[in-house]
Amino acid sequence: MKTSSFAGVIPNASVEYVYQYASIRRLNLPDASGLQTPIGSEFLNKFIAILEKHLADPDLGVAQLTRLMLVSRAQLNRKIHASSGKTPVRLLTMLRLEKACSLLVQTDEQVMEIAIGVGFRDARYFTRCFTRHYGISPRQYRFRTR
Template sequence: MSLFDTASGDWPSSPAQHQIEILPDTEAGVIRTALTPTSWTLRGRRNRGFVLVSGEGQLDFESSELPFISPCAIWLPAGKTARLTLKSGSRGALVSVSELAFGRAVPAGLVGRQVKDALLHPLIGARLQKPQALELMSAIEAVERELRSELPGGQEAARHHLVLALMTLWRISSPQPQQVQAAPRTIVRNFLHLLELHLRDHWTIAAYAGVLKVSRARLTSAVKRITGRAPLELIHERLVIEAEALLAESNLQVAEIADALGFKDAGYFNRFYKRETGIPPGRTRKRGAERKKSFPGFHEWP
């Protein structure tokens, strides 16, 4: 059963068996979109965790439009509202947890405090490895299964699987959003961390600034002050580094490399690469092949 009503885009009423003592107001389930994009309004009454294993979408959050592509994860703490849109054919899972259930699920101790502190902040489209995404989806599906089960110990089992899902979200969590007056070096450090997570998503500078809770001008100023370069320059440099590595070391076609780096059009990738490096991608590939001939691998040693 799907957690969402994809026909209306509404969150359905909870069946009675979802209202349990240990995890009150907690729901979990699978999301599958049909042949058209589907949107939902996520109101801030509960914490929500979402994993996308296939497809792509967009999160309208705090005046920013944040695209994401599978496999990835999203976490919105209670009090945060957003509009979630998934393109046709997307598949994932979502868990909705009340503050009371969240507090009961997370274990006591140092790690528990770290989980709670980290998940006070949004996690937007953090990239996952496919096995990691499937594991997170499996944990969420297990929460749903145990919540619906009438077997003995179902509530405790649901809490167990919920803890596993929350621990996974904590481990992949992005830096905590910064206040406007955060130190420039802190802003830059967190920007660079986000850049590694979302390089292939081609976020705008405004999107990075929105997640970091600073203005675009503040982010640009901080990055220039610490690195001497504009944020967009750093983004382009990282894309070029990734492109050069794939061109020189992989057997992927240029169009496949463009797709792997988030370029929807191979022609645009070619123009971008030549503009940034002064040479077309094909020439970099040729140089890489010549370099391999000049420096044989270990298996070719006498």
Template sequence: QDERTSHIPIILLTAFSSHETKIEGLMEGADVYLTKPFSIVELRVRISNLLQNRQRLKETFLRQMLVEPGRLDSQSQNVNEEFLNRVIETVEKHLSDNKFNAEKLSREIGMSRMQLYRKIRGVTNLTVHEFIRTIRLKKAAQLLQQKRMTITEVAYEVGFNDLTYFARCFRKQYDKSPSEFISG
């Protein structure tokens, strides 16, 4: 599967109805295989189910990114999880670089900015900028919990050079200021 498009659901509507062609279509990556003639009601239900499943997956990825450190944890890595883990590792490698942005990330990943934007948005519902900021803030929360660095040191360590902006972003993500977060 192509990681640039793996987040897009595939529905095959075909006249081929043999068991073998159905299996082949599903093995090639189709999410749904419907043969003609097909029921519009069934198509709508399957589309609705696909979209609900994708939304739940986005929410799971986002929850893991906000709460859990490091790589996304999953028993069965799929293409989207592998892609996100690669992006997370790349962002973490450049965490203290306050000039690291979507342009630099797209070059490191080997995708155009638009492909990266569509992929990140499709999998997480975040823009690339929001995604990078989320990873920075998650690392900041980890460092603050360790209580080995000051808030200022943590902010600079994760790529924020404006402490007011850091505090505002931190509060927005964790519903607490960095100092409230430290004190529990």
């Protein structure tokens, strides 16, 4: 298993989750050899750029994403899953949680403010999602990473 600076902060299953996310993001990097990127990664790049731009919008969902990407719901799901192995909503949640982790470490904002700032409607739902994915609460994460 890979070693990580996350090892003492979050459980191993969550460390694997972080590595999965990182591998998805690596699909977006140009190949060092200058060869063409994998099929679908241009679409995935555009999709992730849209997610990042609209991250704080709690109304961002598949319906809005299909309009922004100019594709049908089925096309969006199929292309994103083929490129990343994740659903569009799963990628959105992953990005929101990643941004929340950054804010928990880098700011003194309250958890509620961070939750709303990354697109969750309320702090309780955010805390449930965060805990489910990382195995610890946002407050515990902040405490352990400082």
